[in-house]
Amino acid sequence: MHNKFEEKTLKTEQIFQGKVVHLQVDDVLLPNGEVSKREVIKHPGAVAVIAITPEKKIVLVEQYRKPLEKSILEIPAGKLELGEQPEVTAIRELEEETGYTTEKLEFVTSFYTSPGFADELLYVYFTDQLSPVKEEKKLDDDEFVELFELTLEEAEKFVLEEKIHDVKTVYALLFLKDKLSWNNRP
Structure with a gap:
């Protein structure tokens, strides 16, 4: 699979750093040129x-x-x-x-x-x-x-x-x- 729908990260804001997860909000550039926000939970696996x-x-x-x-x-x-x-x-x-x-x-x-x-x-x-x-x-x-x-x-x-x-x-x-x-x- 290729990344034809890739959302390029423009900015990341760290919201919370926890014991198990971290929460960040990314501003992303969409494939159509618009900008949107993504709430992302980072987890160690x-x-x-x-x-x-x-x-x-x-x-x-x-x-x-x-x-x-x-x-x-x-x-x-x-x-x-x-x-x-x-x-x-x-x-x-x-x-x-x-x-x-x-x-x-x-x-x-x-x-x-x-x-x-x-x-x-x-x-x-x-x-x-x-x-x-x-x-x-x-x-x-x-x-x-x-x-x-x-x-x-x-x-x-x-x-x-x-x-x-x-x-x-x-x-x-x-x-x-x-x-x-x-x-x-x-």
Whole structure:
């Protein structure tokens, strides 16, 4: 793809510098010569792990999400730390949030979570080689999660009930459904 619709940045105003995100407002030159404003959230990136237990259950965590004003079930995920490789973040988040670890992590894909206003790139990994951590890892001080292990069928039901209601987890379920159908082909 080429940038025939590129919007050239004329000016950037930093509005907020937070712990997780930064907000800026850009004045941009549109392809038609007009000028417009774009509100942009800068994010360091994140990882998510599609983790399957030996019993073929999907590892999920329940977490309260303030922007939604509700708890939802999600695959384990977390923010990249400055200079940290995504694979390292994936293992760290898996261990902290679930009590599991793995020595076999397979890269699945990466995608932008909300390209209309944010630059967050999410890296997705898969593992079905879980083992309990030897030493319990500590969650962030402001993080509270509960572990769930569901079958694919149970998880699909939770999507319909909006207990699973985020794109990375819905993507994970589609990935698993496709992976299972390919593995069961003659």
